[in-house]
Amino acid sequence: MRPPGDTRHTRWGDGPRLPGVRAWSALLLCCACLLSPTPQRAATAQTIAGVLLERGTDRPVDLGLVSLISPQGDSIASTLTDERGRFTLTGPRADDYLLAAAAWGYETTVARSLFSLDPGGRIELEFRIPRAPIELPGLTVRADQALITQHPLVINGFVERAQFGFGRFLGPRQIEDAHARNTLDLLTTSGRIMVEERPDGTRILMRNTSGLCTPLIYLDGIPTAIGDVSLNSIVPLRVLMGVEVYRSAVEAPQQYARNAQGCGVVLLWTRSR
Template identity: 30%
Template sequence: MASTFLRRLAAGALGLLLAGALAAPVAVAQEGAGNLAGRVLDDSTGTPLFGARVLLLGTKYAAGTDEAGRFRLADVPAGPYVLQVRYIGYETVSLPLSLAPGQALQLEFSLASSGFVLPDIVVRGQGRPGMLDPKLAAFYDRMRTNAGFATFLTPQYLNQRNPQFTTDALRSVPGIRVTCGSTRTNAGGGCEIAFQRSAGAGIGTYGAGQCPPIIFLDGMFMRMKPQELDQMIPAQQIYGIEIYKGQATPPEFNYPGAACGVLAIWSGDRFGERDRERDRVGNNR
């Protein structure tokens, strides 16, 4: 079944790539750049997958799918890439491709269910949640050891606030300023994120005393602007966020630019955590 799915995906993607190569040149905003767009669907039902993450590996280019399963990566420099599509509970798909100057590729991905069921998480007293993905277990380890030096947005906190966009989750964090201009759309984006610093510490287009944080996703440093955060990962797929300022940054996040601030974002199923908390409350009544 898996081999049939992969053959079908490869054949479909190849046909779409050839069609894009034969199409008339499409004007794009950046000279020598191209566009990638398409849809992400459930393999068995054809239902659009909302909130799937589409990214070009090793670059800043990433997007989340909308309610119709659509995505778009604009003004991508020409060259070879590996396009990857991720969605919780589904198999990850990677597609090597080459983008020509001025080319617009239309792609469609059908993701197969991974059949994986997340294990129950049991919390007792002050102990660390068990049976977690190692990256999420490390999140709780740092929350215990860095309490008082950093801010941690836990699954419970995010579920209570229910942010529409990733930047919305940061609005109530002391020392962070989120400013969204007229460029923000229904897909999010266009929001400036600035850490408050001492006078004269402003960087680039940010005001005096403000500077932008560097961003990590699942432990990987992302070469991107804070304004692109909403497109990088949908708020619904965030498990937790670690926020560090200056000297408090742990060694694993101490990259150039960390002196201003660090956002370490972790993906995962935080809604499962909400359901488990409801079950625990119900069982204790």
Template identity: 25%
Template sequence: MEPTMSALRPASDRAPLPLRSLGSGRVITYLYLLALLTKPLGAQSANPAATLRGRILDAVSGAPLVGATVAATTTGASVQTDSAGRYRIDGLKVGIHRFLVSAAGYNRGSVSLAFAPREVMERDLELDPVGRTLSAEDSAKAQILPTVPVTAPMSAGRRFDDFERRRTTGRGQYLTRTQLEEGQFGTLQDAMRPLRGVRYSCAGSTCLVQMARAPLGCSPDYVVDERVDNMFGPLVPVRDIQAIEVYTGASDVPGEFAGTNAGCGVIVIWTTNGRASKRT
């Protein structure tokens, strides 16, 4: 579900300096002197980066969400909201960026926004709670349907049957929730650092996971709750992860994940609120 957004409140632009009418030669001299007097040293190379800031709110109650994660998929930057539900991401290049928002107990959301140079954009984003219930007004309007027999929901243990089955083969590397808690890892990338055959390609503050046996520039596939999701996969908060499977090369990748990109490796992530497997 796409989160709703408040109206954009762009920062005001600085008004241009008025100039008197001068001769062509004097105009050039005047502008040159004016630039020297009014512009600080290095202003010509001022950082044109933009900023996104705002709050993450509960879509039902409007309450601020503390500790929600806002991640820019285009830069890899990720921040968490403070005690007032506020967030801020700086250093955004001019153009379109996609942001993923997540919080424990809430459905994930995403939004794409376009930024101008040095723009400070303010957006309040709302997330729907998992299993959101209808309001009294909506319930009154709801149509009552005949009762039909249903089966009980699949237990968490049944959901992880495939994880346990693959772990017994020993072909990959596996991390459980207990191991993640004991390691006190801050990010998914931190959790995978101790694993063999995993390396990192870093540019500035952004690091991408790559497999040691994979060709240069070949990124692994991310499978989140049995669905390939290379956009959100690298940004899943550790607190939302129940288990991780890491396969570093084509010879390790199980048949259900094999494909044209298998040689780059596969990272399988099981989240707390993931869907149950469909079994017959």
């Protein structure tokens, strides 16, 4: 027998596991009556002070149920842990006990060996319990397909084509960094486009191996004739999202090169206006 006031420092980590949620619920119901206020213990009462931790991470387990169990399986005392995982239990008499712990989302665990409480003694310990998945039967999760959307430059193939390195590509970031005054000014920064202002409109020229020529221009995948209307009016810079410039029909994607007539292709992609 240990003298009164004796304190032991113990580390408890593992123990047999009981079925998770069911065992926790049963243990909680069994010990609920012990959580109510009780008269003050005698000076010879035995105390267990400890901390309940998650095995593997040592995170404190909040609102865990920690209980003293007799060798016969009777619940002797029970308490809930605080936000730091701390708990204190007082045994009514000197005896041998098991220590059990349970918490929502963790496996109910019993220390694998008995330990003795001496009159007036105190034990300090750490108790670790493993996590357990919480099964929710009958729960079905569905996602609205409309909420799962791709970026327009992915849908129209801009991103995939840019990965192959053919042509010159200007995405949202490059358009912003160009600090262009308007769409025509932006096209000239590609190094492949020349803009000629004429009385009857704007002429966009491209230099290839044969000299200067007029490229085919697509707006959001549709062939567009500039004519006597300025491109800046048709496609304001604020709505431009992507630009592809191909110097020849050989460089351009097949679906856009069919009517290039020996010159290059310019693809302009806009965001919702």
